Amino acid sequence: MKKRSIVLLLSLALLIGAVQAYVVTIKSPPEIQAGAPLEVTGTTTFPVGTQFDIILYRTQFTTPEIVDRRMIVVDETKEFDASFPTTALPAGQYKVEVQFLDDPGSSLGSSSVTLLLVNLIDRSDEIVLTAPKEQTLDQALLIEGYIPDLGIATITMKVDGPKGFSLPDQSIRTTTTLGSKDGHFSKKVNVTEPGNYYVNVYDTKGFITQLRYSVTESTGTIGTNPSTTEIPSTSLPQTAGMSVPLAGMIAGIGVAAALVSWKRR
Numbered sequence: 001m002k003k004r005s006i007v008l009l010l011s012l013a014l015l016i017g018a019v020q021a022y023v024v025t026i027k028s029p030p031e032i033q034a035g036a037p038l039e040v041t042g043t044t045t046f047p048v049g050t051q052f053d054i055i056l057y058r059t060q061f062t063t064p065e066i067v068d069r070r071m072i073v074v075d076e077t078k079e080f081d082a083s084f085p086t087t088a089l090p091a092g093q094y095k096v097e098v099q100f101l102d103d104p105g106s107s108l109g110s111s112s113v114t115l116l117l118v119n120l121i122d123r124s125d126e127i128v129l130t131a132p133k134e135q136t137l138d139q140a141l142l143i144e145g146y147i148p149d150l151g152i153a154t155i156t157m158k159v160d161g162p163k164g165f166s167l168p169d170q171s172i173r174t175t176t177t178l179g180s181k182d183g184h185f186s187k188k189v190n191v192t193e194p195g196n197y198y199v200n201v202y203d204t205k206g207f208i209t210q211l212r213y214s215v216t217e218s219t220g221t222i223g224t225n226p227s228t229t230e231i232p233s234t235s236l237p238q239t240a241g242m243s244v245p246l247a248g249m250i251a252g253i254g255v256a257a258a259l260v261s262w263k264r265r
Helices: 002-019 244-264
Strands: 024-027 031-033 038-044 051-058 065-073 079-084 092-100 115-121 134-136 142-147 154-160 170-173 183-188 195-203 206-216
Touching: 024 092, 031 206, 038 051, 038 092, 038 115, 065 079, 142 154, 142 206, 154 183, 170 183
Parallel strands: 031 115, 134 206
Antiparallel strands: 024 038, 038 079, 051 065, 051 092, 092 115, 142 183, 154 170, 154 195, 195 206
């Protein structure tokens, strides 16, 4: 009888322990293109209000380098997500890991997935631009260049800019020149606001890169100074070829002679 009681108690203890083991599972793509955001999603059975971090590491070093982190607070849905920008990150292998503020110990179930490896691929060198990234409003926005060896194909551009500027996906057909397999593209987008414009470029393989264009106000022509009102001269007309004092003297003599002649009358 005692043995049965002991077995029953042990079974209950194991059952309670199993019930108290919580699970966290994260998911992310194993490979993404540099410039595209790394999207991490997950689910958990931890109670509402539980906090933990999702940390992005770069693993090329002996000690992994922390790149970024996001804090997660479990809500009623028991689902969560985190997004990490990769625009400025070099290509290579990265690690995504769940880190609790306090060690969960045995309360973390063995079926949890708390660590993932992600390869970041940089394709930015696949695009050669022939129009400058710094433009003025009277020029912008000109997106022009070529993709080596692409040939004739369709690429897609997504354009976003200041003050909520956004264009629907732009499908552009590339062209080739005689004797070359390079796929040339050109797209003019009319913009009216200065600022930074971001162009995401895709091909049939997926995301290629994000281009940033800086648009500034057009340099206007330099205006002339306002005209000034000239005060009319009250001096006597100047005789050609004479200096001002000499002309004045001759005029004075002429006036005096006229007065003398008038008095004699």
